Amino acid sequence: MAVTGLGFVTPIGQDIETVWSSLVEGVSGVGPITRFDASDYACRIAAEVKDYDAERFMDRKTARHIGRYCQFAVGAAKMALEDAEMDPRKMDPDDVGVIISSGIGGMEEIERNHSALLERGVRRISPFTVPMMIADMAAGIVAMQTGAGGLNYAIVSACASSGHAIGEAAEIIKRGDSVAMIAGGAEATITPLTMGAFIQIKAVSERNDEPERACRPWDVDRDGFVMGEGSAVLILEDWEHARKRGAHVYAEIAGYGGSADMYHVTAPHPEGHGAIRAMRKALTKAGVEPEEIGYINAHGTSTKLGDVAETRAIKAVFGDHAYKLAVSSTKSMHAHLLGGAGAMEAGATILALERGVLPPTINLDNQDPECDLDYVPNHSRKADVKVAMSNSFGFGGHNATLVIKKTEPN
């Protein structure tokens, strides 16, 4: 399965080259929250998408009538198609499908209209509330905006949503239902209710005085994840189809595995039992031995429990090889895009393979003794890795793992 296009609307860049330079230079996208007045919140930091011009990608009316997360998705999808030099309008309508996930949906729009209801009555609820709030709308609107008329839906699995989106999209092409898929995720949840709710479960960092240092996976002083927002979209394409039209192939989605923790609504299984099975399944389906993996883009959210559980899971899957491969969490820079995280990180992994540079885990000053792998601390590293892995785990115990291979010259 070829990856022939990438599109990003993220806190660390809104085009491939800006995103890539942020990743290799260790630039943080985290800062004080400006989307709303968070002054009485315990957490007042997030990684916002700044100065996104939705009308660059759609007309003003469309932009007004879709949620912020959908605006991000349309931008990322159109950039990805342009990068792939693919125009679904010139293809059979069934040829190109769309799976763009969101973990939560149009939260800002739900909150705004709920306030309108309470303050001004039922007739002041916007008639666009339903299309703006439902989590499938990014997939729908991207089809309308691009002419991709194949299979179309969103997968909801919290922070694993777009890991699943990419994995399932690859399966759709494999089984012959389409020749290409626009696959990814989008999220826009830097809102009063969402931030407050994550604070209540003590999931987010409260390092308000040093926003750029707040997301620090595997560091002893980590104190939770940092909310991000944005969208990342990949164009997946049947290998032969891509070859025949001479498309640039970034990398290959070689394997995909998913599982459930069967453990807790928010906490990961302490030993990573679900994660272990997802990683093993992805390796098996890719026909790849554990020793062939050179890099893992970890879920690595910077939470106390999650980072330890993922480390244990990696050690269980890879044995001694766990200490030889490189692991990094790019969330340390772009923060947690929730439903967009899997696609963001698959994109980072693909660029790392293509360009032979591993993005670092920034802010890793004092490694937690329980997290004892090579996390590419603080500085990117040149490495000619052939096969990599990207992990995504979500509340509810959903796990998705992708195995991605570097494109070999003909």
Add this chain to the structure above:
Amino acid sequence: MTQELDFHELQSLAAEILGIDPNEIQLDKSFQRDLAADSLDLVELIAAVEDKYDVELSEETLEGMKSIRDLWVFLEEKQKSKAEA
């Protein structure tokens, strides 16, 4: 005393909702026929007009209006009766 209504204000209000240039909002135009307003746009437009002009405007009334002129006349009459009251 009667306050004159400013048509430019209605133009910018409707233009914002429909995502078009305010100059496209003209008295002889129809929201639905000429300006591609769908039923969701009309509901949004009603809420904005009601808030701005402190009137009640039902969907049936708006849908029955042939052109923006009908809405303008409706608003002017409401304004007049409010001034007389």
